[in-house]
Amino acid sequence: MKIAIDAMGGDHAPEVVIQGIAQARDERPELEFLVYGDETKIRPLLADDTRMTIIDTKEKINSDDEPVRAIRSKKQASMVLAAQAVKNGEADAMISLGSTGALLAAGLFIVGRIRGIDRPGLMPTLPTTDGAGFVMLDVGANAENRASQLVQYAVMGNFYAHDLRGLAKPKVGLLNNGTEANKGDALHQETYQLLSELDDIDFIGNVESDSLLKHAADVVVTDGFTGNAALKAIEGSAKTILGLLKHAIMDNGLKAKLGGALLRNGIKEIATTFDVSSYGGAVLLGLKAPVVKAHGGADAKAVYYTVRQVEKMLEAQTVQKVVAYFDAKKQA
The missing domain is CATH 3.40.718.10 (Isopropylmalate Dehydrogenase)
Structure with missing residues (x-):
């Protein structure tokens, strides 16, 4: 190779x-x-x-x-x-x-x-609280997408999750502003319908952004604009929370430092969970x-x-x- x-x-x-x-x-x-x-x-x-x-x-x-x-x-x-x-x-x-x-x-x-x-999509692997991770695309290769393109992302993400994540039947979700089938704008409603009719993937329906890190799906499909915003929110939130935790321990006296020492293994586990390298x-x-x-x-x-x-x-x-x-x- x-x-x-x-x-x-x-x-x-x-x-x-x-x-x-x-x-x-x-x-x-x-x-x-x-x-x-x-x-x-x-x-x-x-x-x-x-x-x-x-x-x-x-x-x-x-x-x-x-x-x-x-x-x-x-x-x-x-x-x-x-x-x-x-x-x-x-x-x-x-x-x-x-x-x-x-x-x-x-x-x-x-x-x-x-x-x-039609349009290639950019797909990272992101962390989940159970350590399994999930893939999401598109996260910024395209500012706008059509429903047919999101279906293509679902298929490609499904192949990747099967081959590289070792999943026999990856769960594929559509990122939306609600879990109900009628949620979202015309793009998301059309995409939902097309994915529901596709026999080649295990489409589980809509997923919301607050459940992504809880491993709501193995493959999350979204348009590039929304995906990039979600990605930056996840990355920024993780860095901010870990930074606040560090300052809370280091800037609040001896008791806080002792508490941090007792929690060291737990803190390391959290950091490891969000380390996607x-x-x-x-x-x-x-x-x-x-x-x-x-x-x-x-x-x-x-x-x-x-x-x-x-x-x-x-x-x-x-x-x-x-x-x-x-x-x-x-x-x-």
Whole structure:
């Protein structure tokens, strides 16, 4: 399995990128990497370049670049060259910690979408209180969606949850402002009806945002605008609560500190529950090959798990299953 790596994307590149992929390489002999980036910065970080080919590039896409313009104008950028490697069949998948918007553009315009998929969706794995987690898409690849596109997300998310989450029959829910079938605007009511008629998934109906972390569903389907708002609310709430808890312990005298010491294991368990680094990155589903966006602030551990995530997608041939499904639907 050959994975193209944009080594220059992210807040701590290329150090954490190289550390993460090196760990995966050492543990998984079937993995090989095409590493795109500034060789003068990458080479000193590599004690061993076995199954790692460095492709030197001095150009990179910055977080403040306009995504589509950057993809089209910076032809020698590490992200663009990594995407080209996937398109040309030189690599089986791609990972980047760089600009989400630019990676979406590279995935769409270079790697290309699967026939039958109108718009690829961005799908992260999020935590639940029982530790199982759930996937949600779209969380921002598209500002607007049609009902038929949300149905496509349900199908793709179902394949992913089956292959990578090990679920025989994933529960698929539609994010809405109520659980009743008649809730929501015209988009959500139409989507509900279409999902109810689909025999290929286990559609459990509407789910509300306050039940997401309680594992209301294994796959949560939503439009990109709503999904991004829900994602940011979850991330922000988790960070805020953990921050308040820390300050409550550290800023309220000796008794609070003693109480915090007694609760240390419980607090660590809560922090672990909301640490999603072991889930890998957000997958851009609907493309012809796995393209995965790891968080810009990811550490080496998160990069390592993102590599393992891509490896599992390639082993399970998840993308090929999606292609076969929509080809069959088109011919039916």
